[in-house]
Amino acid sequence: MVEMIKTGGSTFPRMLLQHGQARPDRPAFREKDLGIWQSWNWSQVVDEVRTLACGLAAMGFKRGMNLAIIGDNRPRLYWSMIAAQCLGGVAVPLYQDARAADMAFVLQDAEVTFVVAEDQEQVDKLFEIKEDLLPGTTLLQHIIYDDDRGMRHYNQPELSYFRKVQEFGREFERSHPDFFLNEINAGDENDIAVMLYTSGTTGKPKGVCQTHGAFITAARGSIEFDALTPDEDILSYLPMAWCGDHLFSFAQALVAGYTVNCPESGETVLNDLREIGPTYYFAPPRVFENMLTTVMIRMEDAGAIKRKIFHHYMEVARRVGSDLLDGKPVGAMDRFSYAMGKLLVYGPLKNVLGLSRVRVAYTAGAAIGPDLFRFYRSIGVNLKQLYGATETCAYVCLQPNGNIKFDSVGLPAPGVEVKLAPNGEVLVRSAAMLKEYYKRPDATAEVIDSDGYFHTGDAGMFDEDGHLKIIDRAADVGRMNSGAIFAPNYIENKLKFFPFIKEAVAFGNERDMVCAFINIDLEAVGNWAERRGIAYSGYTDLAGKHETYDLIAECVEKVNADLASEPMMADTQIHRFLVLHKELDADDDELTRTRKVRRRFVAEKYKVLIDALYGGRTSQYIETQVKFEDGREGMVAADLRIVDVKTFSTLKKAA
Template sequence: MPRSDAARWDFDPRTTLPRLLAANAQAVPDGVAFREKDRGIWQESTWAQVWTTVCAVTAGLQARGLSRHQGVLVLGDNRPRLYLGMVCAGMLGAYAMPVYPDATPEEVLHVANEVTVAVAFAEDQEQVDKALDLRERGAHIGLIVYDNPRGLAGYTAPGLVSWTELEAQGRERLGREPELREQLLSLAGSDDPAVFIHSSGTTGKPKGVVLSHFNILSGVRNAHRSGAFDFGESVLAYLPMAWIGDFAFTIGAGFALRFSINVPERQETVLHDLREIAPTFYLAAPRSWDNMLTTVQVRMEDSTRLKKALYGLFMDSAVAAERRKLEGKAPTLSQRLLRPFGEFAIMGPIKDQLGLTRLRHAFTGGEAIGEDTFVFYRALGVKLRQLYGQTESSAYNAMQSPEEVRLHTVGRPLPGVEVQISPAGEILIKSGSVFNGYFQNEEATRDTLREGWLHTGDAGYVEKDGHLVVLGRLAEVVHTAAGERYIPNYIENRLKFSPFIKDVAVLGKGRDRLAAMVCIDKETVGHWAELRGISYMSYADLSQKPEVVKLLADAVRRVNANLPEPLRLRHFVSLHKEFDADDGEITRTRKLRRNVVEDRYSPVIEAIYAGAKSVPVRAQVVYENGEVGTMERELAVAEV
């Protein structure tokens, strides 16, 4: 479709993802649907090839007994076949249930026990072993379909079959039954499940969220109307498949608007693959944008004097110009004159190194992004924007427009999305993208869906010109002993604007003052220490260096400067370890499980509020060989 026609294009979300796939195969059969990096070479699949594969695998699955409302586990990192496996499940009206590749067996078993799981799609041997372990734990997984056969030649478990073999069986069946393809395409309707995702589980077990084809495609239509993406975008499919943002953008928008979906070789090669692909659309969490900025800063530290001088000249000017824009002012004459030279000498080469040269739509979401990071990319020429969404609303609620961004808002609600603010200050959403309720959880559904409105659980307000401000989780609104109201997550996000802080837990509920437990970013702080000749042996050792504690204190002071006096942090402790998802301290999407953290670190918290200068801790350490030991460390309680 020509871009001029695409700009006027709209569609009825009362369809399904398989129907859109079939339409793409007919309209642009030779268009590139997927690229997969395999052993250093990009392998392409066209829309016609993808449609043929999906039909064959779906036929094979149906022949092996997969039916409506049965579960299909998806285990592994991003792979085209795992994505297509989810589409096949949706074609049969089954539940496609992706889980995080590093999820523990207990976490996967929680998902597997919600429905009758008949099939598991597994990326490789490691994930096959996980599926077999689930069988031993009581999960009734009759069929395990694997993608990568390496290491599986000697496996004799019943129901274990390769993707290639299953696809061949399906092709043979399609050859025998000419009418089968149309029959399969007609099985699912727009209200049938497209994907079965789970909430982050910050306050308990993750809740099941079944999103229909209509939900997903309503969200896509709303976002497209607002200019989030256009036809024919090139995207890098690297986000966890168990996160709604990946499915909504990669498969939902990808199928509806015929994206070229590029799958990296592995997670470790994402940044390298990003440069090779140079996508036109890119969504990343604030931490990812921070990491890329850190990479630039580290390389500049090791550069020549001339390059440092040019970088300082042009980037300082561009950053100053961008800050003027944020204040509603025009760049100065000197800033406008320097821009084209800076683009040639500095900004262009940096964007080329990062893979951002073709980027038209750049987004950040999940939490607030640091001002310095945000302004840097805007100054670089990347029109970075904030996006606000939730699992329960198919990832799309509000979005900033390219030329109307503000640091404290998430933009305006998308077309097709209604927003209200409850008397309690909670953001309420109404849209076709909103789910119908938590899976087999009527109590949670009643609390979340009332009179057609999704109660997001987020506190916020709408400004006079329609911009939405999100303050944090409403349930996390707490009070100090003096009655001062605050949201810990709001302060935590601002602390994490510092590249030296990876995670943080703000304390103070019912207390006379606020304090924090801080986890350093080992890579960034380690590089900072090396440049200054500060030696260290481990994360725990580095975290307690007096120079590092002072570095963190400076970051705390910067945040305190923008907080009212009663809500300023008075003390903090640099922890000896990161918060860990395997320990239950954070979710797989790195959201803090506050109750777990406060319980586990209660001796540290009590020491802070008792006025101690330090606190001893003993931690269990699991070494690479599997042996378990203990580590003792004295943590300093720093006063700000």
């Protein structure tokens, strides 16, 4: 291969070529298809990307254009990102489960004319957008699809099959043999590599423009921090539009040269996780919560002896597991008990979860409850938290091995400056920061101050050891009428530790007491109900059962007892709650695509329920419009019970 020009700094296409030269036969990507794992080495990936890039060029894709990418995690979609970057273009991944209206906003805002879509489902959505939501525009001129199943009778002129585009590329390359390398050499580390849209928690999503240099800085820093090597295996299953996936499955993979494994489908992720046995794993708290819920459901179904063994050794793990993982001194008897627990419980449990080979696991995207965090570390999973944002390439704070605190997100990452504004807002400055918001200089100026610090919008504090603690979103932190700090996310995470609670929304700002909405976990509570002979017809029916309310009340009271042991949080114990008649859903605009609660929207939508909670009512009737997956709309109605729960006097925190 022709030697590269040594100018322009590091870019992802240059790194791809370097891996193709340095480790041509090492696996770069795997994908499970029809139950069989397919593999591509680095040399093959270089060929795939080169022919695709040349094919895009033959179709008119040029430097500075945006290429939208829509679908589940697929090797060819990741290659499409690199192919666009090879030509000086910008990759714009979209959430594959987004509604057509949400997708249309991003496509229009990013001025997308070229799209690579995974399959027929996404193609249909794109034509719906083109014909109904964006008629008469020059957008979506080229739609390239990867999976040709179901596409036989589609003959729209905009459509091209992925493999056909690569054939165009081979023809183009024969007549332009130097084109590919010349385009890569024309690239610069300060070029925009990817545009990731914010989740839109408080407004319309914004396109975060990140350069090659920014993401490579973040990738290198985190790779060195955790001593990652080309031998790592990861499972890539989180949305490609999420910043965390872009860091772990794209940027770090191209910097370190490790293997990215794509599951067969969203339904097979847990099975594929066990088959791959990743050494490096990343998941948001919700995934770890779901794993724990599955474990607890299985233990409820187990025999009495097995349950007793499980709970006995989990108590041992809770007491000494984290200390052993961190290399701290532990007594001989506890070491022996833990070794027995590893043989009988922890080892088999990690194997079932697919975490047996994990050396480093991270969680981010939302705060993780300390109890959930402690559970995984106690069984020997080196789970750590990182803190970052889309605007910082998900790279602000990391937790060093052996220096883990359950209530912190760690220390500032290498090369990152972190300080607090007078109001407690976390401010960040580093080379791994956004270049701008796309077409939004006003919004860019709002978040980056004159000293170059990015204003995260999160409220935090440093402890005596320099660890950063994130309290909540600065906009969400308030005060109760008693003067106590009210941090709703802190309370909600404690509630969501229980497998029966899937989502929670706490209220209390400028109030005399805290009240909460609860979403039950249908699988966990359904399993619990079936074992007790409680019949139910669906979520709404089960959520309204007296037995369900009693179950949730027990969980809430345990949270209150825990809050009572923390003097700063004792006044934020929950006094009243209700179980919502429907699950909070991104399609109903109640959650973002990364499952963050849109608090203001929820508060406005369910104002009648909040008024009932604080008005002393014991029930409230409500009708709610919902959107179904097929686009239809309907109504869900219920008469919701409102119950009071026990609170506790301030307790001395247990040692």
